[in-house]
């Protein structure tokens with residue numbers, strides 16, 4: 001569980017996060033949405049400990065980050081997995097070497113234990129025959145699977161994904177979303193995903209935090225987002241004609 005208490009972040013004159021509070025529960029896919037520049041990346045980086053908030057607190061399973069010793073912060077970092085935008089695989093390493101990398105960095109496992117663990121997570125993301133290929137030799141969807149396998153290889157408590165669907169066709173994007181959701185539930189991970197993708201919101205948005213100009217303008221689930229009259233949310237979500245129609249159908253069905 002991650003609890004965010006009234007965090008602020010300013011760069012120079014630019015007050016980017018303006019007092020955000022929320023709770024991200026384990027076993028759930030938590031989504032951060034909002035327009036470009038609303039502060040999503042700064043927020044996600046704050047959760048990752050890459051930005052230190054100027055005010056407010058972030059608690060990881062009830063542990064206050066700013067009160068942790070350097071040793072505890074190092075341990076916490078090992079409890080975090082990250083899926084970067086564009087996968088960010090090491091080009092010169094094979095698939096299995098990419099997945100084993102966090103284990104080499106952070107675990108004391110033997111080579112064969114690392115291989116077994118990498119095999120297991122590669123199987124879990126449905127990649128069985130790509131171990132010895134280079135990232136350039138596999139598709140974008142397969143690269144995302146490798147990135148997910150690498151992010152979960154060290155059994156993280158917290159998983160952060162920055163635009164995990166970027167660059168994927170809609171069908172592959174849904175498969176990747178569902179994979180992240182299944183893994184989140186299966187391993188009881190607290191997962192936080194930055195996304196622009198309204199399909200993701202509908203498919204896996206168990207908890208959605210909507211940011212606007214650095215404020216939390218709304219939060220709720222994918223079921224609630226269709227019912228809300230919050231103008232900021234409806235302007236954002238229903239800027240697409242397709243989603244306007246979906247909402248209309250939903251409201252008609254209810255009446």
Ligand SMILES: Nc1ncnc2c1ncn2[C@@H]1O[C@H](COP(=O)(O)OP(=O)(O)OP(=O)(O)O)[C@@H](O)[C@H]1O
Nearest residue numbers: 011014016034035036037038039040041042043196
């Ligand atoms: N390291 C930084 N130093 C200074 N300003 C920053 C830094 N990182 C982000 N900002 C500023 O914070 C604001 C919010 O940026 P952020 O990247 O969080 O937006 P975003 O919602 O993720 O946008 P997008 O959807 O386009 O990625 C912007 O005005 C940006 O210029």
